Amino acid sequence: MLGVTLIALALTGNGGRAVFHLIIGTKRYSTWSLRPWFLMKAFDIPFEETIIKLRQDETVREIRKLSPSGLVPVLRADEMTVTDSLAIAEYLADRFPEKQMWPEDRLARAHGRMICAEMHSGFQALRQEMPMDFGSNFDPVKPSPQVQSNIDRIVAIWSDALSMYRAEGPWLLGQLSIADAMYAPVVSRFRSYGIRLPAPAQNYAEQVWHHPAMKEWGQGAALEG
Ligand SMILES: N[C@@H](CCC(=O)N[C@@H](CS)C(=O)NCC(=O)O)C(=O)O
Structure with missing residues (x-):
């Protein structure tokens, strides 16, 4: 697929299928994408990654195929699709309370x-x-x-x-x-x-x-x- 890179990372459980698929934009430019990506790496949540090249003729079309909001990042989880960097972070904090992505206080x-x-x-x-x-x-x-x-x-x-x-x-x-x-x-x-x-x-x-x-x-x- 033009302008799209798929990287399969170490996946656990679920019979080898990814539980989380994070779709992001070009790493050089995509500030919004860096946020959930950083969070998932830092808190050790395995995921599969698709990078959509921003600033290309086909960018809008490629993002639309995977993201209902037409924006990246988007997290496709086993149980639902979550758009928006902050909503993704909140979803992950709820799904993994033991990781304490927010303070207890x-x-x-x-x-x-x-x-x-x-x-x-x-x-x-x-x-x-x-x-x-x-x-x-x-x-x-x-x-x-x-x-x-x-x-x-x-x-x-x-x-x-x-x-x-x-x-x-x-x-x-x-x-x-x-x-x-x-x-x-x-x-x-x-x-x-x-x-x-x-x-x-x-x-x-x-x-x-x-x-x-x-x-x-x-x-x-x-x-x-
Ligand atoms: N508030 C959104 C903003 C997302 C956003 O604006 N993403 C940009 C890339 S960093 C985008 O998808 N742009 C569409 C495009 O370049 O066609 C979030 O937090 O995820």
């Missing part, structure tokens, strides 16, 4: 959902002016006032969360969670565009960047050329 969970919702529906200027090009390094740019305000807000979100949950661990909500997956693409953007961050935010960004799931995504992105 009710208020920390509410905090996590709040910052994920802000990521999901906001930061338009950053999205438009600094599109993800995973692994690329551009000459540092001076962000527009709108982008700078998005960056400042993200730094504030990270700094508050990191200091509030420091006793539980080094991730946004202490232990690794859906919140880290939702902000992972921003880490790539900040690196590519040479955005300087205050120390706690920079250290956090480095930690995400060096996570094995992020490295594996980067290897896939590099192969796409």
